[in-house]
Ligand SMILES: [Zn+2]
């Protein structure tokens with residue numbers, strides 16, 4: 001069984017439509033695919049409609065969270081939530097608060113760039129998002145189209161990085177609140193890429209332990225941003241804390257170079273995940 005539990009579509013910052021993602025999963029030889037767009041369940045229906053008979057789909061989402069350490073240092077974290085009730089009122093309210101703040105944030109970034117005479121407009125960026133929540137990848141593509149930078153990764157490294165002058169911070173959910181929200185909605189919270197240092201500061205093992213005590217059920221061990229040492233460390237931590245170790249590609253279509261199924265979840269770990277009580281079941285054979 002080949003299982004990939006973390007992927008993105010055009011519903012957030014991927015480039016495949018949910019139907020294209022499902023087709024790509026079959027082409028990659030996957031038996032189980034989780035669809036986990038950032039802070040939205042918008043892609044679920046299309047993915048389920050397009051599901052071929054042999055594929056199992058695990059509906060989920062990747063929730064943007066934040067942790068403040070005792071010194072006030074801010075660490076941004078991602079939680080995968082699987083099999084939760086998408087209509088849970090508390091979760092719904094938090095998601096719409098985040099979407100609203102994302103939009104305000106993206107508008108502010110575009111406003112600052114335009115003020116410095118980069119020739120992009122909010123209308124252009126919105127058109128590139130094509131109905132999805134506007135984010136930095138869309139702003140990056142507008143900058144490429146305007147000839148400001150040669151490609152999307154240059155846009156990120158030169159203009160849109162968190163160290164640059166055009167960066168506007170996101171209003172994310174406290175990670176412990178998020179674990180509570182996902183759990184209360186009948187979902188299974190798993191800490192995504194817990195030690196991916198390339199993305200910025202990461203939390204220490206003691207924070208992961210506190211998250212486990214708060215109801216976290218799993219840790220993403222095999223992830224393209226984890227090297228061999230990171231994976232070994234995460235696997236040991238999962239074992240010590242009684243967490244399920246998962247593996248996933250974090251596929252984004254052509255927005256990132258990682259292939260679908262580049263990292264996968266052990267079938268035994270997947271069985272342990274499914275044995276936990278959840279609001280819904282995976283959809284599949
Ligand atoms: Zn992530």
Ligand SMILES: [Zn+2]
Nearest residue numbers: 006008062250
């Ligand atoms: Zn992701």
